[in-house]
Amino acid sequence: MSFFFYPKSVAVFGSFKRGAIAYEILRNIVEGGFEGRIIPVSLKGETVEVAGKTFKIRERLDEPVDVAIIAVPANIVPALIDEIGPLIRGAVVISAGFSEVGNIELERELVENAKKHGVRIIGPNCAGIFGVHGKFFGSFEVRVKPGGLALISQSGAFGGAALAMGNEGGVGFSAFVSYGNAADLNESDFLEYFADDENTKAIALYIEGVKDGKRFMKALSYAASKKPVIVLKAGKSASGAKAAASHTGSLAGSYEIYRAVFRQAGAIEVEEMEELFDAAKAFEMYPKTGKRVAVITNSGGPGVLATDKLEKLGLEMAKLREETVQKLRSFLPPQCSVKNPIDLIADADYERYRRTIETVCRDENVDSLLVICVPPIFIPSEEIAKAVIDAECNKPLIVNFMAGELVRNGVKLLEEKGIKNFPTPERAAKALKWLSLR
Amino acid sequence: MSFFFYPKSVAVFGSFKRGAIAYEILRNIVEGGFEGRIIPVSLKGETVEVAGKTFKIRERLDEPVDVAIIAVPANIVPALIDEIGPLIRGAVVISAGFSEVGNIELERELVENAKKHGVRIIGPNCAGIFGVHGKFFGSFEVRVKPGGLALISQSGAFGGAALAMGNEGGVGFSAFVSYGNAADLNESDFLEYFADDENTKAIALYIEGVKDGKRFMKALSYAASKKPVIVLKAGKSASGAKAAASHTGSLAGSYEIYRAVFRQAGAIEVEEMEELFDAAKAFEMYPKTGKRVAVITNSGGPGVLATDKLEKLGLEMAKLREETVQKLRSFLPPQCSVKNPIDLIADADYERYRRTIETVCRDENVDSLLVICVPPIFIPSEEIAKAVIDAECNKPLIVNFMAGELVRNGVKLLEEKGIKNFPTPERAAKALKWLSLR
Known part of the structure; x- marks a missing residue:
């Protein structure tokens, strides 16, 4: 079925007037950077311009393509499939007006004509398909x-x-x-x-x-x-x-x-x-994780909310090893709490976060980490984002940076490194729950 | 206590170096458009510039103000309160280092000094206060x-x-x-x-x-x-x-x-x-609502999700009166579903939404409306937003417009009219649940 999601060539059937379904699909395919052949087919129009490129509109399909995307009136779809069947491997039928409105016979005809030619059908009455890694955006x-x-x-x-x-x-x-x-x-x-x-x-x-x-x-x-x-x-x-x-x-x-x-x-x-x-x-x-979570935060309240949610979801607050607690004590200021949730307090900087993450990650009682940051005005969120990125940790680590515009740059930096942010402590806790179910 | 949230004058105590807590609070007060007197007080510095305005820094407070915001080291706060007590009505003590770190005696002294002068205290160890309608942003x-x-x-x-x-x-x-x-x-x-x-x-x-x-x-x-x-x-x-x-x-x-x-x-x-x-x-x-909800949508799936959530939360899908059903049938296309959830299908436009909302709103079996819109590419979300705004309806109406950038303009338009958008069908359903609890 991979010809649908990684096609080498595609034909689009329908109207290529601006705003029409077929036009919008063509635009998506072209703007999305599809590298294969693209063939618009319609009885109307000579050419269609999309994203600075001009395509000749053909009256009929006259060469083989992997996928046909069809947005013509329902009643002519079965005949079209019969006509182009020998040239295509699969068809995505966008057109509505089949079994969903009672036209069961029309839908049966469509399927039979496709089967005759060994053509596979997606739809009808659908919004189309994307094969994102094949840069194929065959939908509006x-x-x-x-x-x-x-x-x-x-x-x-x-x-x-x-x-x-x-x-x-x-x-x-x-x-x-x-x-x-x-x-x-x-x-x-x-x-x-x-x-x-x-x-x-x-x-x-x-x-x-x-x-x-x-x-x-x-x-x-x-x-x-x-x-x-x-x-x-x-x-x-x-x-x-x-x-x-x-x-x-x-x-x-x-x-x-x-x-x-x-x-x-x-x-x-x-x-x-x-x-x-x-x-x-x-x-x-991450593919999965265990149930024992360590929470690292720079603000007590959100740390408590994460803890509440984790326990409610049936996860466990990891019991840190004595060795870990001592190590944390050795470099954290005395006001910090080294019990799980670990509270690095408001002035926690790059070094405090990075070392804490690394220390906790090495604890064999810990399956995963939930790292919370509510940046105070005097510490930019990027600094804490860098600490998360730089910390050597081979266990699942879920982040919850929050405070609207104050964390925008930090969240962006994290996302550039593939670390996705969860907007509240509770949603971060739930993320770990899903992972623990695998 | 309203002098805290609608003060006529405020003094800020602390360092007015850029980035310091007192500076940030002063900046917030000035930029927030506070219209009363603003007096920065510090032993250091002659003037401080904020948002293009220059303030003379006073060495001590020498005139009455409603509120003092205090961000000086904890150990000198009690004496400061004693000194300025006769001039102020209330103090917001941002400074940390009191009972939360064991300095119980210092906190008691602070409170006693305040009591002596009839001064009320918010804090210590707090982030400050906002009185938004008094344009008073006394926090960082x-x-x-x-x-x-x-x-x-x-x-x-x-x-x-x-x-x-x-x-x-x-x-x-x-x-x-x-x-x-x-x-x-x-x-x-x-x-x-x-x-x-x-x-x-x-x-x-x-x-x-x-x-x-x-x-x-x-x-x-x-x-x-x-x-x-x-x-x-x-x-x-x-x-x-x-x-x-x-x-x-x-x-x-x-x-x-x-x-x-x-x-x-x-x-x-x-x-x-x-x-x-x-x-x-x-x-x-809205102050409250009843339990009987009518769902109006242009897309089946999200309508079903809203219905599931409403029932799960113990709300009821309103049973529309026969009169309402007939009225809807009279102007809606035959493909539309006039049962609750009411599905206006994808090409629902301004008129279809507006008339449906008005018709359903008049049904005495309906306590509130949940209006969902996933705009198809050929109908701008603003058009549906306008229908929601223009519809004459005196019952609670919760909206769920969704599809990222496709609804941005519609959501903005709604918000300008005080209609707040809920980003998913389930969150919109929960909004009605909270209202029904009053």
């Missing part, structure tokens, strides 16, 4: 920064919002697929594919319901055996399930059954959209 | 936009971080007080004061522990009878309580007792820092 959604998360979304709008929000929140993406009506390829196919995709470190899945439960269980188990799979299930409540049924036609089924499946397969279920991003950020950095 | 923390929230924080660092983050997240503030060691005035005094402050619509309280439980119960009940009081209690877990003890010397006590007190007093307890902001935003807009 906002382009994202490269990273380790593959996002599989049954809902196109959820997917689009999640891409934009995750991107701004520090998530890096390997791929995105909105699979719409799943007439051919579905969530199970994508789970299996991304399980083996080497650019994907973690998979996030938004589902309302699945059609083939057995297949899903198998695919989810396989994927979760290879890498973290984060699942957000919508339609959990009675009213939610009813709404999901009218949205994607999913039989949401009993949530208890889904929950059991997720647990048995080893997937990590989150309850909220925000948690999906936070878990993804954690897993982009 | 980041200045904030005016609004309805009074933030009372036992932890200075928590307070500072919360101001900065709340400010960026859309919270408006009426006041801030970090009360440190609470040698004189404490959380109960501030609760009672802000209960009667007309610029304060809601009170947020961060506490680790209180010394006088009876007094606290009384003050909290009084405040909660006047306006929403949101409480974030730190030191809930065993390790957290221990950490709090070493941080503010609080006997955190059994969390179960605190919980019972919060509930009995009618306060609204939140579990996370982020929830504190979200609850504050909700209460800045």
Whole structure:
């Protein structure tokens, strides 16, 4: 299936008027730096200009391409697939107007025509796909920064919002697929594919319901055996399930059954959209961790909040070895607390943070570190960011720098080094919880 | 106590070198547009320049002022209070080095000297105070936009971080007080004061522990009878309580007792820092609401997530009256779902949103509305924001616009009209939960 996410050539079908779906997809592909061949196809228009480049619009596809992206009226899609079938390997059908509005026959025709030519279909009624490391942005959604998360979304709008929000929140993406009506390829196919995709470190899945439960269980188990799979299930409540049924036609089924499946397969279920991003950020950095956490902070209050949350989540405050405590005592000012949470107090500088992180990291009672910084006005957040970056530590380290604009530069510096910031002590604690579930 | 938050004159004691605490506080006061007299006092320096204005530094205070802000070494504070006592009404003692490091005698002397002159003390060991509507920013923390929230924080660092983050997240503030060691005035005094402050619509309280439980119960009940009081209690877990003890010397006590007190007093307890902001935003807009919510969305997935969360939180999906359903059917396209959640589908424009909001708002089975928008590329978020603004609706309406940069302009427009955005469906649902608890 990798021709979908790392294609060498792509044809886009639809209208190339500014603002039209096909135009927006073409623009995303060109602006995203796709290095393969790009062929716009439409009966209307001679040329289309995108990002300073001019493309000749062809009336029909007349050479082989890996992927066709189709945004023409639904009723002509099956015939188009039949026509271009011999030239393409896969098609992403953006067009809506199939089974989701009752046109079941039209959808069946689409699938049959594709099968005849051995063509695989994503969609119809979907928002498209991204293969971020192949610089292939085959969707009208906002382009994202490269990273380790593959996002599989049954809902196109959820997917689009999640891409934009995750991107701004520090998530890096390997791929995105909105699979719409799943007439051919579905969530199970994508789970299996991304399980083996080497650019994907973690998979996030938004589902309302699945059609083939057995297949899903198998695919989810396989994927979760290879890498973290984060699942957000919508339609959990009675009213939610009813709404999901009218949205994607999913039989949401009993949530208890889904929950059991997720647990048995080893997937990590989150309850909220925000948690999906936070878990993804954690897993982009680290594959897993143990339960014993050391908290290092320069301000008592946030340290207490982190401690509360860690214990509530079933994690443990690591009991530091006597050796570690003595070592900390040897270089920390007497006002500092060397018990976990370790309070370096407000004037903690580069050296105090760096040495503390290194000392605590070497303690065999510690599985992971949660480092909090609320910079006082006289210490720039960059200084503490550098300490985190420079500290030699081979254990999972989650950071929570906070105070709005006061930490902007520090957070930026951390992110340049691949260290993602969590905005509150509680969200940082939850990140460690997800990691401990692997 | 209003002379603290709406003073007519202020003296600042400390070093006026750039970056020093007293300098930073002076800068905040001047840049914040304080319109009363400002008197810097120090033995060192002739003048100090701040924001283009030059102030003569006086060697001693020689005229009456409402408030003295003191950032001189701890050991000389009691004598200073005795000296200026006849000239001031209250003092905010920023200086650290009192009971929190064992100097109990020094703190007692400070309080006794203040009492002798009828002077009230905030602190010592605190981050200062803001009276935002009096344009008085008597702290080194980041200045904030005016609004309805009074933030009372036992932890200075928590307070500072919360101001900065709340400010960026859309919270408006009426006041801030970090009360440190609470040698004189404490959380109960501030609760009672802000209960009667007309610029304060809601009170947020961060506490680790209180010394006088009876007094606290009384003050909290009084405040909660006047306006929403949101409480974030730190030191809930065993390790957290221990950490709090070493941080503010609080006997955190059994969390179960605190919980019972919060509930009995009618306060609204939140579990996370982020929830504190979200609850504050909700209460800045609305005093309360009922349990029956109507969800209006242009994208199915997020609508389902909101529905799930509302039901999980014990709210109800409003059952729309037949009249409402028929009215909606009369102007909505047939693909739209007129059951709650009401799905206006992706191409919903200004008119569709506005009319739907107005129709649903008139339904007597509906207590409040949750309006979700994930703008498709061809409809600018401003258009939907305008629909929300223009819709005639006299019931609480919580919005969740999402998709990063795609909604930036819409969110800005909403905020200019005092409509605060909640970044995910789940956080919007929680906002309604807090409102329903009043």
